[in-house]
Amino acid sequence: MSQIKLPRSMFIRMFTSFTFVFICILLALSYILYVNFQKIGVNLVSSANTNALSQVSYSATYLNEASKTFAISLLTNDRVQSVMYSANNDYKDIQEALVDVSKLKNANQFVHSVYVFNGTSNQFYSTWLQSINTKDSFFDQDLVSIIDQKKQVTRGKFHPVLRKIPVFISADGKDIDSNQKMSVLTYIFYEYEDTADRVKGAIIVNVKVDYLKDLIQSLSSSGKNQGSTWILGENEQQILGNMEQLSAEEKTAVLKPIQESYKAKEAFFTTTIQGKKHLITYVTSDTLKWKFIHIAPYSIIFHDMERLGWITLAFCLGILIPGIFIVFYVSKRLYSPIRGLVGKVSVLPRSPSLVDNKDDIGYLSDVISMAIQQNEVSIGDKKTAFFTRKLEFMRRLVSQSLDDDPADLQSRLDHYQIGLLADKRHFAVIFMIDRYEQFIRTYSAADQQLFRYAIGNAAEEIASRSTNNCAVDLGDEVVLILEACDESYDKQLRDISLIVAELQNWVQNNLKLSMTGVIGYSVKQLQDISISYQEAVQFSKYRFIFGQGSIISSDELKHMKTDDFRPPLQMEKTFDELLVYGKYEEAIQVYEQIVAYLNHYSYDIVISYLYYLAFNIYKRIKEIELNGSTTFNIQYSTFVRMISRMETIGEINAEFHVLIRQIAESMVDSKVNRNQQIVSKVIGIIESNYMDKSLCQDSIALLLNLSKYHLGKIFRNVHGRAIAEWLMDYRLSIAAELITKPNTNVAEILDRIGWENQNYFYKMFKTKYGVTTSEYKLRNSTSENKLFDNGYPS
Numbered sequence: 001m002s003q004i005k006l007p008r009s010m011f012i013r014m015f016t017s018f019t020f021v022f023i024c025i026l027l028a029l030s031y032i033l034y035v036n037f038q039k040i041g042v043n044l045v046s047s048a049n050t051n052a053l054s055q056v057s058y059s060a061t062y063l064n065e066a067s068k069t070f071a072i073s074l075l076t077n078d079r080v081q082s083v084m085y086s087a088n089n090d091y092k093d094i095q096e097a098l099v100d101v102s103k104l105k106n107a108n109q110f111v112h113s114v115y116v117f118n119g120t121s122n123q124f125y126s127t128w129l130q131s132i133n134t135k136d137s138f139f140d141q142d143l144v145s146i147i148d149q150k151k152q153v154t155r156g157k158f159h160p161v162l163r164k165i166p167v168f169i170s171a172d173g174k175d176i177d178s179n180q181k182m183s184v185l186t187y188i189f190y191e192y193e194d195t196a197d198r199v200k201g202a203i204i205v206n207v208k209v210d211y212l213k214d215l216i217q218s219l220s221s222s223g224k225n226q227g228s229t230w231i232l233g234e235n236e237q238q239i240l241g242n243m244e245q246l247s248a249e250e251k252t253a254v255l256k257p258i259q260e261s262y263k264a265k266e267a268f269f270t271t272t273i274q275g276k277k278h279l280i281t282y283v284t285s286d287t288l289k290w291k292f293i294h295i296a297p298y299s300i301i302f303h304d305m306e307r308l309g310w311i312t313l314a315f316c317l318g319i320l321i322p323g324i325f326i327v328f329y330v331s332k333r334l335y336s337p338i339r340g341l342v343g344k345v346s347v348l349p350r351s352p353s354l355v356d357n358k359d360d361i362g363y364l365s366d367v368i369s370m371a372i373q374q375n376e377v378s379i380g381d382k383k384t385a386f387f388t389r390k391l392e393f394m395r396r397l398v399s400q401s402l403d404d405d406p407a408d409l410q411s412r413l414d415h416y417q418i419g420l421l422a423d424k425r426h427f428a429v430i431f432m433i434d435r436y437e438q439f440i441r442t443y444s445a446a447d448q449q450l451f452r453y454a455i456g457n458a459a460e461e462i463a464s465r466s467t468n469n470c471a472v473d474l475g476d477e478v479v480l481i482l483e484a485c486d487e488s489y490d491k492q493l494r495d496i497s498l499i500v501a502e503l504q505n506w507v508q509n510n511l512k513l514s515m516t517g518v519i520g521y522s523v524k525q526l527q528d529i530s531i532s533y534q535e536a537v538q539f540s541k542y543r544f545i546f547g548q549g550s551i552i553s554s555d556e557l558k559h560m561k562t563d564d565f566r567p568p569l570q571m572e573k574t575f576d577e578l579l580v581y582g583k584y585e586e587a588i589q590v591y592e593q594i595v596a597y598l599n600h601y602s603y604d605i606v607i608s609y610l611y612y613l614a615f616n617i618y619k620r621i622k623e624i625e626l627n628g629s630t631t632f633n634i635q636y637s638t639f640v641r642m643i644s645r646m647e648t649i650g651e652i653n654a655e656f657h658v659l660i661r662q663i664a665e666s667m668v669d670s671k672v673n674r675n676q677q678i679v680s681k682v683i684g685i686i687e688s689n690y691m692d693k694s695l696c697q698d699s700i701a702l703l704l705n706l707s708k709y710h711l712g713k714i715f716r717n718v719h720g721r722a723i724a725e726w727l728m729d730y731r732l733s734i735a736a737e738l739i740t741k742p743n744t745n746v747a748e749i750l751d752r753i754g755w756e757n758q759n760y761f762y763k764m765f766k767t768k769y770g771v772t773t774s775e776y777k778l779r780n781s782t783s784e785n786k787l788f789d790n791g792y793p794s
Contacts, residue, residue, distance in 0.1 A: 010338060015331040022323050030316045034309050042279065045296070046268035049281035052216075053229070053292040054266070057285045059215050060231065063110055064288055067205055068158050070108050071189045074101060074203045080116060084201035085192075087120045094125060094132060102127050110211045112184050113165075115140070115204035117147060119194065139166055146188065147199050152237075153188045160185040162239045165206060183209040185239065212240055227278075227296030234289040241293070246273065258282055258291060270298075390416040394472040398428065398479050402527045409527055419468045425484035425522045427496060428532035430540055431455055431503070432477050434514035434548035437645060451511060452478050458506050463499050479536075481529055484522050493519065493553055500551050516543045519553040541603040547648050562602045567609065568594055576620060579660065582667030587660050595653060610652060614639055614659075621663060632666055634659070678704065678711070679718045686727050690734065693754040697723045731755055732768050739773055740780045746773060 074080050079097040083089050097116070105111045105127055113128035122135035130139060138144055142163055146153060152161045164181035190202035216229050230241030236255070243251060253271045257280070261267055268281040277298040284291050393416060396402070402409065410422040420426070433439050433451070440448060456471030459480045463469040468483040482499075484492055500517035507515045520536030523529055539552050542560075546552055571594050578587040594613070598606045618636035625631055639659065646652045682700055689695050700723060701708035715723050731753040738749045746758065755761050762773065769776055 011331060011335040014335055015328060018327040018331055019324060022327055023320065026316050026320060026323070030312055033312055037309070037312075042268075045279065046281050049279075049294045049296065050266050050268070050283060053281060053283040053294055056212070056216055056229070056231075057283050057288075057290070057292050060212065060290060060292070061285055061287045063207065063211065064160065066108060066110065067160075067185075067187050067207055070104065070111060071158070071187055071203050071205050073104060074114070074116075074205075075189070075191075077101075080203070083125060084116050084118055084203070085120065086118070089118070089121070089123075098125055098127060098131055101125075110207055112182075112206040112208045114206070115143065117190075117199065117202040117204065119198055119200040119202070143186065143188075143204060146186075147202060150199070153190075153199075155190060155193065158187060158189055160187055160207070160233070160239065162186075162209070162233075162237065185209055185212075209240060216240075227294055227300065230291075230293040230295070232291040232293065236291070239290065250274070254280055254293070254295070258293070386416075390418070391473065394418070394470065395474060397526070397529060398472050398474065398481070398533050399530055401530050404527055406525060406527065413526075418470050420470055420481065420483055420526055421468065422526045424526065425524055426526050426529050426532065427482045427484060427492070427522050428520040428529050428536050429480040429482060429496060429500065430477055430518040430520070430533070430536045431459065431480065431500075432516045432518065432540060432543065434516055434543075434647060436476070436647070439513070449473070451513070454511060455503070455507060455515070456480075458510075459499075459503050462502050462506070466495060466499065479533060481526075489522070490555070492522070493555055497551050497553065504549060504551075514549045516540070516548055517551045518543075519551070521554060543647055544603055544649055545599065545606065547650060559600070560602050561600050562605070565601055565605050565609075567612075568597050571597070572613075572616070576616070579617070579620065579663055580624070580667060582664045584661055584664035587664060588657060591656060591660060592653075595649065606649065610643065610649075610656075611640060614643070614656075617659065617663070624667075632663065634662065675714045675718055678706070678714050682711070682715055682723060683726070686723075686730055690727065690731055691752060691754045693756055695727065695754060728764065729768070732765055735761070735765065736769065736776065736780075739777045 077097070077100055079093065079100055083094055083097040086093075101114050101116065105114050113126060115127075116125040117123075118125070124133045124135065124138045124140075124144075125131060126133065133139065135144060142165070145151070146161065146163075152159065162183065163186055164183050167180040167182055184206040187205040187207065188202055189205075190199045192200040194200050212231065228242060230243060231239040232241075233239050246254070250273050253273070257269050257271070264284075265286070266281075266283045268279060270277055270279055272278070273295070279296050279298060280293065281296075282291055282293045393412065404412070406422040413420055413422060433455075439451075443451065452473045455478050456473055459471045459478065460469055463480060463482060467485060470481045472479045472481065482496060485495075487495075496519050497517075500519070504515050504517065507513050518536045518540040520532035520534075520539065523532045535554075539554070539557060542552050542557060543550060546556065571590055575587060575590040575594065578590060598609060601609075615636065618634065618639075621632045621634060639655070643652045643655055646655070681704060685700050685703060686695070697712055698708050701711045704711065712723060715721075715726070719726065734753050735749050735755070738744050738752065739746075746761070750756075750758060750761055765776075766772055771779070
């Protein structure tokens with residue numbers, strides 16, 4: 001057979017996948033390198049900015065200390081003190097003092113100008129332009145306001161104040177350009193105040209802000225101002241910088257992280273200003289408590305980094321091209337065995353056919369799947385066949401005796417992996433599921449098999465703690481074969497009973513089923529286990545007596561009577577009479593006595609007698625139906641079939657109770673109806689024959705063919721009085737009707753109603769109507785057809 005040509009889609013997928021992974025790794029490495037370069041760049045820039053800011057901080061501290069020293073040297077100058085505090089200063093003293101101040105100022109290049117304020121004379125003496133000025137005419141009115149209001153000034157303290165001073169455009173210092181001002185740091189130092197808390201005298205030193213700007217510019221590593229630098233005072237007042245260009249939100253974005261990390265002396269972070277990312281570096285001076293902040297845009301910092309990024313990308317692209325060739329070579333080498341395997345498989349017999357849209361791996365997958373399925377089917381068929389043969393063997397062993405030699409039987413046991421010894425004694429134990437009809441109605445055949453399988457497994461596991469065993473599923477019950485031990489028979493029965501009880505509890509708790517266990521006799525050899533099983537089958541009938549969930553063995557059956565049965569004839573007769581009279585409770589009691597009498601007899605005797613009792617009941621109700629008007633809707637065959645399916649005598653007792661109640665209720669209803677009929681006949685006889693003087697209870701009983709006592713009892717039960725009372729009352733009512741008619745006398749009336757004793761008539765008439773016959777006639781002579789309380793027409 002020629003080799004089938006297969007598409008090389010697997011090779012393409014391998015090459016594509018490896019290439020994709022290689023590119024992803026390359027991009028990831030490039031990204032990692034670029035990010036790390038960025039981090040290194042940020043750290044280098046922030047470190048350089050921190051060093052520069054530290055230098056600025058050191059220089060600012062030096063400037064502050066130099067300014068303080070300069071101011072103190074002025075305070076200690078006698079001429080300056082005289083000019084500052086004296087009320088009357090001549091011009092010569094003032095000039096000499098200003099010369100001394102100017103010499104000291106010129107010696108300190110960072111000082112722009114010096115003012116001496118005399119609070120007593122309200123005079124300002126300046127080293128710049130106008131040397132002598134009154135307070136009101138002094139060109140620097142902003143300073144006048146600060147001293148008057150003592151804003152940002154504290155006695156004995158030395159703090160710089162950033163402000164702007166006027167710039168003059170004329171040589172004589174008289175013309176001031178209001179649009180041009182110079183930024184300076186002003187140090188104001190005074191020691192004394194007058195009684196009105198006004199400054200008595202002060203030294204004012206103006207320091208050039210450009211000095212700090214030049215210092216910051218000189219410390220720039222590149223020689224260019226890459227960003228801006230701020231200097232904030234202790235209370236975050238601006239000393240140097242252009243914070244006014246930022247919005248309130250941008251100021252907060254810069255200052256808030258610095259405020260939150262107040263313990264850190266130096267740090268850096270990033271924020272967004274005017275839509276662009278900036279690097280913020282700051283240093284805090286321990287001496288001045290000033291904050292030196294540098295703000296640099298990322299675009300300036302990473303101008304060179306972007307070039308490095310492009311170089312990195314170019315390097316990666318340079319690696320990509322040879323890498324693809326390497327990936328191609330590796331993919332080809334890896335695909336070569338697969339290609340060879342596909343070629344070999346394709347020429348094998350029974351290999352699946354190749355379709356156009358199937359690649360080589362799909363083809364191999366189908367081949368392997370088919371091989372696995374065939375193997376699984378083969379293994380499954382072998383296991384199923386093995387299990388079926390094993391089950392058939394065990395069922396044959398249990399159901400019929402084998403003629404095999406013990407050695408041959410042991411060989412077959414070993415073949416089927418059954419852990420029993422053929423030459424040992426064994427017991428057969430039957431496990432029957434109680435309420436079996438309900439069980440098979442509730443569960444499917446497959447579920448029933450699973451339940452039996454679970455019971456068998458649990459039985460084997462529980463019994464394996466004590467002895468060798470094997471469970472067999474017989475279709476409607478499970479048989480457990482137990483290997484006997486060398487102990488006494490009674491001890492073995494107790495041990496097996498414990499195993500059965502534990503299994504019953506397990507089945508009840510886990511399967512929610514009730515189960516009865518039956519233990520057969522032990523047999524000498526395993527090949528005779530069918531004898532033990534058949535005995536257990538006979539014992540299993542006694543679930544009928546012992547009830548569901550019981551454990552039945554020969555020990556429980558040894559007291560049963562199997563012969564010399566004498567029916568309880570007297571109890572039968574009493575039961576029959578109570579049933580006929582409809583006395584349900586008494587009939588049930590007698591029935592329970594009969595059942596108690598039967599408890600000590602064998603199953604066959606008990607079930608036979610119950611069938612006999614049911615037949616007698618059926619025969620009796622048929623007689624009642626033939627002799628009277630009572631009809632019972634009871635079928636003997638239906639009742640017998642029903643009780644034949646019952647598993648226990650308790651279930652049959654319940655059905656007998658229902659039957660007895662049904663018969664008793666029918667008899668009571670029939671008795672009531674029959675008594676009503678008899679009473680109606682008695683009343684009809686009285687109404688038709690009341691004029692007969694011989695009419696009485698005896699004659700009526702004779703007419704109805706009933707006992708006079710029984711008849712009297714029936715009549716009294718229905719109407720609550722005797723027949724004689726009813727007859728007398730009826731005759732009196734007829735007499736009362738006749739008395740009211742004209743031309744009638746008592747003698748004639750007595751003859752017409754069958755009354756013999758006239759005096760007794762008068763007495764009973766007055767007792768009934770409360771008046772004599774004459775008074776009654778007089779009262780009712782004009783009324784006819786009245787009704788009296790007795791209900792009869794008068």
